[in-house]
Amino acid sequence: MGRQTARTKQPNRMRRAEPGPGFESDPGPDWRHYEELELSPFLEAALEEFWAHGYHGGSVRAIAGRVGVTLPTLYYHHGSKQGLLVAxxxxxxxxxxxxxxxxxxxxxxxxxxxxxxxxxxxxxxxxxxxxxxxxxxxxxxxxxxxxxxxxxxxxxxxxxxxxxxxxxxxxxxxxxxxxxxxxxxxxxxxxxxxxxxxxxxxxxxxxxxxxxxxxxxxxxxxxxxxxxxxxxxxx
Structure with a gap:
């Protein structure tokens, strides 16, 4: 039961980390040029969920389902729904x-x-x-x-x-x-x-x-x- 309580608290905490680089490769001198953006499966799923339902309406379980992983796997990579939004x-x-x-x-x-x-x-x-x-x-x-x-x-x-x-x-x-x-x-x-x-x-x-x-x-x-x-x- 203690483990279950710890697990339920996990989504409300974000692992502290410095922001990483952006999603695009260096555009070089041609800052007007855009390629198709390829996000990681986790971030693409979160973006789709937040785009469709907003942050509050978005479901962490639905994000995990879009990727085809368990909630613990999602939490391991991004810590929480807050972590996905920050990323x-x-x-x-x-x-x-x-x-x-x-x-x-x-x-x-x-x-x-x-x-x-x-x-x-x-x-x-x-x-x-x-x-x-x-x-x-x-x-x-x-x-x-x-x-x-x-x-x-x-x-x-x-x-x-x-x-x-x-x-x-x-x-x-x-x-x-x-x-x-x-x-x-x-x-x-x-x-x-x-x-x-x-x-x-x-x-x-x-x-x-x-x-x-x-x-x-x-x-x-x-x-x-x-x-x-x-x-x-x-x-």
């Missing part, structure tokens, strides 16, 4: 950050080009990896320590865009009086793509990203500076 969220955040860093590095010194590349990279990720990106709404279900870890990672994206916006204001190419608020609006806009985008809809991922770049540049009051600047009215 999915942290892996996804690792990947979007990796692409955003590459996009920023490719953009050069102009803040308008930096903003355009980073917004494009985030929007493309939200569209191509929308099942994973959609899980961002589940951070309310993370335990406090896990929530802080995830938010610290997510803050890097916000800080990256805030630095770009501040640089653009100082450089005179962004005219917004509210750069921090503009960045917050841009991030919210990009993240929302995961909630509505459909690959069989009228727009491709690239077309959505180009439009969102134009909206983002409008949000910071980009006024342009010659023919070398990114064309904000791109289709």
């Amino acid at each position: 999915l969220l942290m892996g996804s955040m690792h990947d979007v950050l990796a692409r955003a860093r590459l996009a920023l590095g490719e953009a050069g010194d102009r803040p308008e080009d930096q903003l355009a590349n980073v917004v494009e990279s985030i929007t493309l990720y939200m569209a191509h990896r929308r099942r994973l990106a959609f899980l961002d709404g589940e951070i309310r279900n993370l335990e406090p320590e896990n929530r802080e870890r995830y938010r610290a990672e997510r803050e890097e994206l916000s800080a990256m865009l805030r630095r770009i916006a501040a640089h653009g204001v100082e450089d005179g190419v962004f005219t917004t009086a509210y750069p921090a608020e503009a960045v917050r609006a841009i991030l919210s806009m990009c993240q929302a793509v995961a909630t509505w985008y459909r690959s069989d809809g009228p727009l491709t991922e690239a077309e959505v990203a180009r439009r969102y770049v134009a909206v983002a540049l409008d949000a910071v009051g980009h006024r342009g500076r010659g023919t070398n600047s990114r064309n904000a009215s791109a289709p």
Whole structure:
């Protein structure tokens, strides 16, 4: 009976571990390119369950059933349902950050080009990896320590865009009086793509990203500076 009690408590505990790498191989210089994502059987099953029923509605037993393993085997690999959610969220955040860093590095010194590349990279990720990106709404279900870890990672994206916006204001190419608020609006806009985008809809991922770049540049009051600047009215 003592063993049974210990077993029932196990799902509520997550093994403490540093977040591992993301799910994608290094995209290399082509941060716009996406291959079919292949998750481990455990994480794919958890993602399907959370996508269909949400975190609270998702069943650990159903996840194990999707994989064809026993509950103890699932607990051995991921510790708990919380452990599965953390692995999915942290892996996804690792990947979007990796692409955003590459996009920023490719953009050069102009803040308008930096903003355009980073917004494009985030929007493309939200569209191509929308099942994973959609899980961002589940951070309310993370335990406090896990929530802080995830938010610290997510803050890097916000800080990256805030630095770009501040640089653009100082450089005179962004005219917004509210750069921090503009960045917050841009991030919210990009993240929302995961909630509505459909690959069989009228727009491709690239077309959505180009439009969102134009909206983002409008949000910071980009006024342009010659023919070398990114064309904000791109289709």
